[in-house]
Amino acid sequence: MEPGCRLGEIVQFVCNLEQDAGGQPQIHCFPLPRIFKLCPGSPAVEITKLVDIDLATGEVVVPPDASSQKLVVKATWKDVHRHEVTDPNER
Secondary structure, three states: OOOOOEEEEEEEEEEEEEEOOOOOEEEEEEEEEEEEEEOOOOOOEEOHHHOEEOOOOOOEEOOHHHOOOOOOOOOOHHHOOOOOOOOHHHO
8 A cells, every 4th residue: 555545444334124023113234344545635545345354353454456456536525415214114
């Protein structure tokens, strides 16, 4: 990785609203770790698909060729839009 850069991680959760056997609503959430390359003066770039994560230890390994791969900045944080999720039972 380039000098001065570091890795950052956030854990995002994907949740689904389901009904249990008794018809009661149940929320099931699953963690989705996301890894970012953070360099001074540059936007954060997600590199989750380029790294190897040891699930037993949580160690993140950046392969040597990861820096040479073309990384595309999809959006800056100010351009990210939030979409509200509604409960289908409240309609």
